[in-house]
Amino acid sequence: MHVDSRMMDTVRLTTPGVGAVVRSLLGVLALTAAALYWISPTAAMWTAGAGIITGAIALQDTPGRRLPIVLISSAEVGAAALLGSLTTDYDALFVAVVAGWCFLAGMQWALGANAGFVAAAAAGLLVITPPESMSLPAVVATTVLTVATGLVQALLVWLRPPQRWRAQQHALTRAHRSLAQDARNLAANTDTPLDPAQLTWLREVFTNIPQHQRPKAYQLGYQLPERIAATLVALRRTDADLTELSSAAGEFLDAIADHGVAAHRGADRALQRVDAAAAAVTGSGANAAQRFAEQLHEAAVLRFGRLRGPDLRGSLRGSAGALRRHLVSTSPVLRHAVRLAVATAVGVAVARFAELHEPYWLALTVLLVLRPETAHTYTRCAGRLAGLAAGIAVASAISLLWPPTGMVAAVSAAAFVGVAYAVWGFGYIAVSAALAAAVVFLLGIAEPVEGTAVLSRLLAVAMGGGLALLTHVTLPDDAMIRLRQRAGELLMTEIDYAAMVMRAFVHELDRPADALATAWQRAFRARAAFEAASGATRLQDPTERQWLRSLRTALNAITGACTTMESSLPAEPVALSPEFVAAVDDYVDALRGAPPNPAALWTVDLPELLAADRRVRDVAHTVTESSSGARVLVAEMAAITRSLAAITPIPEPTWAG
Incomplete structure (x- = not known):
């Protein structure tokens, strides 16, 4: 059920075109109607949810082969629907299944962020399973339809790409x-x-x-x-x-x-x-x-995509190997998986055994709030909870005027999913609000939406947010691993700032002043998080203390180089040779290193960076004689390279090997 992590990491969330979104949502509604009238409202709810999840994957900009990714997503949502429908009659067994699924969903962050998001979304379908039995033919039909709706999304994009x-x-x-x-x-x-x-x-x-x-x-x-x-x-x-x-x-x-x-x-x-x-x-x-x-x-x-990648068996072995490497106590992925399993299991148990109205929101909130990165969980928890509360309030107000159910609720859910795509560029709070409203109506496909239950929904969201934070406090990340993650994030943001300045020398940027200010703000926030983690960590090993000192020296040198380069930016674009521009682009790509991933510490490929720095110096003669700014750029790039090379290495954690 897994593909190579590099394939899953090719998915990057962007705002699709209006036509593509409309076609995707119409495909979701068509299969939802079929499930509603041929099987049951619960099957229709799962079908709509599966179509929305796989549609979001299919609409993303993916180089090479999109079909394998959508197939994996379709299989996961189909498996969630199958397990939920088979175990929903047995409360204790259902809680155990949710815990096991969420543990595996958390571990999938070892394969990449998008693998983790897809598994968590499938877990959302699992936790909203109503406590109602289904006949075996209905179970089979529901599973087939949830998988088919994902394949329809892939077909729609293939037939008419944006x-x-x-x-x-x-x-x-x-x-x-x-x-x-x-x-x-x-x-x-x-x-x-x-x-x-x-x-x-x-x-x-x-x-x-x-x-x-x-x-x-x-x-x-x-x-x-x-x-x-x-x-x-x-x-x-x-x-x-x-x-x-x-x-x-x-x-x-x-x-x-x-x-x-x-x-x-x-x-x-x-x-x-x-x-x-x-x-x-x-x-x-x-x-x-x-x-x-x-x-x-x-x-x-x-x-x-890749010409000569591993076959399916090799990809499965590689994925299994990546998961095994994270089965150690210091791994942030393992700790996230345990936190997610415990918190969702508690949320589902409360929903099954306590007399709560609108109980699904407790576990759903846990899935929406918990992240492997400590900073993302703590700093964005309040924003996500506020977004969820706003979305629930809007959907509940609409339900007071016109209580939806069945296909009316499905159309309303699809409309708010469209709103989520539209507000994607405004940040995670706006997206959380739109998704919360969509989930209110998604649940309404199986059970009529009661507008007066808004307080019950908000209470469940508050309880879910508290449960997520409590599990994070109870089982925090390893202190040294957290420090190294914050150090990597800070180094990455500082380098992103440096890369932005370098690109401003050789390319025209859209509103360069705003772009540079935004990059600097990110670096400033990352430094604050790093200093907080540094103050909370006791370094017993002299090698670790030496690493921290060399890291601070490198960071200060990079900041100084950025300041010098920014002050030397030409007021007007300067004509540079194509070889020099290409060499600077190569250097920036090498400087930015591997993409950030909760399953791996952020690193720079130093040999590649040194080679890129040499290429810049080899072609520098084509521009430095006529441009003082280019001379400053070449000198500061060499200074940044020396600073990064001077960072004292320390052994990688066992889970990163």
Whole structure:
């Protein structure tokens, strides 16, 4: 039931287009109506919930293959519906099943944040199971329908992908064909003139849409072709024999520009030629050839996901291995899984054995509030609870005017899910409010919504929030692990700030002053969290104290470098060589390190960063003679690299190995 964590982490939540959302919700309502009239209101509630969850996954911007991710999500929601319907007659067994499922849902954060979110959403379907028995045919039909609604979401997006995705795909096709022609020309004649500036139009295709609608997964879309073009120019300036490498690159770029069924096989075959040809290049062009091959591999990942990934059995073994590594007491993922299992089990037990009105909200609130990151649980708990309360109040007020049930409730739930998509860019509080209203009406599909029960819902939410915080206080994260997580978050935000300043040197940013101020605010908040964790941790090991001292020194150096770079930003854009811009982009990508993940400490790939710093210095001569700001940029990038290299390493925790 799991896929490789890198595949799940490709999902990045963005705001889909209106047309795509409408089609998704219409598909949900169609299958909900079928479940309501052919099976039961409970089956309709599960079907609607499953469609909303899988629709949210299907609508996200995912490079390569979206179908496996939606299939996994469909299987999980179907399994939740099956377990809930089979065990709901037996209260003690049902509580145990909820505890076990939520433990596994918490452990799935070891595979990535999105795997954890999908499992938690499926747990939400499980905890709202009504205490009513279902016949075996109804159980089977309900399970099949909940899985089918996820497949319908994938089918809808496949049949009619959002317009902006098509525009970006067409732009990338045009860019890849242009690069393929350049590579073939270079293979035929090394004196062929190449102009990397010919791809400047590509950037506008990706950035000429609202910020909240920009696909996170495709941010490399306009940068990567520019970097490939710059590397072709660098290769042309060497004295290496580029005939085979350029010919193989042309074949590969033509293959990824093709959208036929044979594109995947053709690209795989051509990429093997590229690797062999790059390995054969020696002398002054060896480094550029290797960099060129790496960039083509990145292009393959962007186009297909991964060309030669593990099969299903290998992916399952890898996922199981990742989970086993976190079965140690210091792992934040294991502690989150235990907290989630205990809190939801208590919430469901109270709902089953106590005389509470609107009892589902207790366990649902736990699922919405608890996070593996201590900071996200504590600092955002009040905001999430306020959002839930506001959404419940709005939905309850509407129910006083027009008490919905059945398909009326389903339509109302779908409408508020649409509102959640619309307010995604306004933050988690607004989204929490919209989702809470949607859940009120989702529950109303099976049981009529009573507007007068608003106080009971709010009381259950308050109890759920208190239960979530109590379990976090009772079973906190390991102090040293928490300190290292806060240190990683601080280092990441400081580096994000530095990367923003570097990009402002070589690219035009939307409202650069606001972007830099926002990055600085994030770094300031992260430093406060780090200092709080540092003050609460006693470091007994001298190695750990040395690590902390070196970390503080590096952080101060990065802050100083950022201040110097920001004060040297040119008032007007400066013309820089394409090679220099591509080298700075490579450095920024290496500097930002691995994506943040609760299951792993944030790190920077130091060898990759050192190599990227060398590439910047190798091409710096093309700009530093005419730009004082560029000289400052190159010097401060070297200072940041030295500071990060000077951080004293300490052994990784066993769960991070």
